[in-house]
Amino acid sequence: MQTIQASTEARKRPDTQRVLALARETLAIEAQAVLEAKDRLGEAFAAAVGMVLDVEGRVVVMGMGKSGHMGRKIAATLASTGTPAMFVHPAEASHGDLGMVTRHDLVLAISNSGEAQEILALLPALKRQGTPLIAMTGVADCSMVRHADLWLDAGVSKEACPLNLAPTASTTVQVAIGDALAVALLDARGFRAEDFARSHPGGALGRKLLTHVSDVMRTGEAIPCVGPDADFSALMRAMSRKGLGAAAIVDANQQVLGIFTDGDLRRLIEQGRDLRQCHAADVMQRAPHTIAPQALAVEAAELMERRRITSVLVVDSTNRLCGVLNSNDLMRAKVI
Structure with a gap:
């Protein structure tokens, strides 16, 4: 043995x-x-x-x-x-x-x-x-x-x-x-890469090359937005209700004027600014980063990573607000 x-x-x-x-x-x-x-x-x-x-x-x-x-x-x-x-x-x-x-x-x-x-x-x-x-x-x-x-x-x-x-x-x-x-x-x-993706719709490549911003963005009532004359309390309520950590500031024709984010709020508090007297137009970031609805979702992910932001506004060719996209939306869609 x-x-x-x-x-x-x-x-x-x-x-x-x-x-x-x-x-x-x-x-x-x-x-x-x-x-x-x-x-x-x-x-x-x-x-x-x-x-x-x-x-x-x-x-x-x-x-x-x-x-x-x-x-x-x-x-x-x-x-x-x-x-x-x-x-x-x-x-x-x-x-x-x-x-x-x-x-x-x-x-x-x-x-x-x-x-x-x-x-x-x-x-x-x-x-x-x-x-x-x-x-x-x-x-x-x-x-x-x-x-x-x-x-x-x-x-x-x-x-x-x-x-x-x-x-x-x-x-x-x-x-x-x-x-x-x-x-x-x-x-x-x-x-092209897009053609390859159409043969692989169930894979990670397919999701990246076939998913457009319009497929995953939030629209309608889900968009946190206020007018430029909204007081600071109204701005904060819009942000809190929609849970995106950001709000778009638009005019009467839904043209994007700016954006206000959680990061902006922290910076204002650190500066000791009296926010009770502020309006949305006073605290917003002008000329925010935007993306078109027909763009690929992976492009939005790259934009967020490059600019170190977590949300991006979606606008049409006339700069009219169409939706908003958050990094969590991209993760749920398995784009990132």
């Missing part, structure tokens, strides 16, 4: 130097493979980008095994960067899922050997309906390339696996070329 336990403990403690050496060699081999793939990029890659841009439908990515896993990632990246795409499993395609692919689509087939039988079985049907095919393989002399409209070279000199068997460097190159395609297409389509 002791011998077995000792043997188990020994297996649990691999040689640290050997582990690090293998890990570093793996990364070096894969990095070199990507650099070699970069140097081989040429007219075929540019033509592939053009083919995808000309497609009326979607890019249908296919691959078996590890190439299939890379294909799923490539399809997801394309879809999130403005190129409609989906992954279809070749084996399932042979049993009905090929109906998802139309002549308006383009198939991106991925296989290191270029001899994946599940993909080759689909080629006659794809050819009959006129679906263009881009083959991403590790070798040029293979069945998939012979039937493809275009070949993307994803070859590697060796795998990172010490046995040179497990797909490692080859799958890294596949996904890297897929990323290169997505980035080139993104640029060609004029894809």
Whole structure:
């Protein structure tokens, strides 16, 4: 029993130097493979980008095994960067899922050997309906390339696996070329950060790039505001009732004249000023920081941080008060 336990403990403690050496060699081999793939990029890659841009439908990515896993990632990246795409499993395609692919689509087939039988079985049907095919393989002399409209070279000199068997460097190159395609297409389509956000409405980026000031600002009765002739007591009541720590001072046409904040109150008290005789116009900050309702909420957050303020008035193009925004409002909306 002791011998077995000792043997188990020994297996649990691999040689640290050997582990690090293998890990570093793996990364070096894969990095070199990507650099070699970069140097081989040429007219075929540019033509592939053009083919995808000309497609009326979607890019249908296919691959078996590890190439299939890379294909799923490539399809997801394309879809999130403005190129409609989906992954279809070749084996399932042979049993009905090929109906998802139309002549308006383009198939991106991925296989290191270029001899994946599940993909080759689909080629006659794809050819009959006129679906263009881009083959991403590790070798040029293979069945998939012979039937493809275009070949993307994803070859590697060796795998990172010490046995040179497990797909490692080859799958890294596949996904890297897929990323290169997505980035080139993104640029060609004029894809913007706002477009990316629309594909990610549930994430933090989506909230930052899709949420506008008008979506989160307080309006109507929730806005603390008084006229310039309001006495100090009325000014303080407006601030207290709305709980924003600030009040806007506006004229009869709702044009913004200034703002008064908790910070202004503290400074006046420190100065020993007699506030009982003051009116709003006497104590307000003139020309306060404002923002437009159509601005992004994240811009309001940046303004507050830059100016070290907690509230900002929202005005239209004529300087008319539309709303007010507080840092707490932005936190509730998860913009900050």
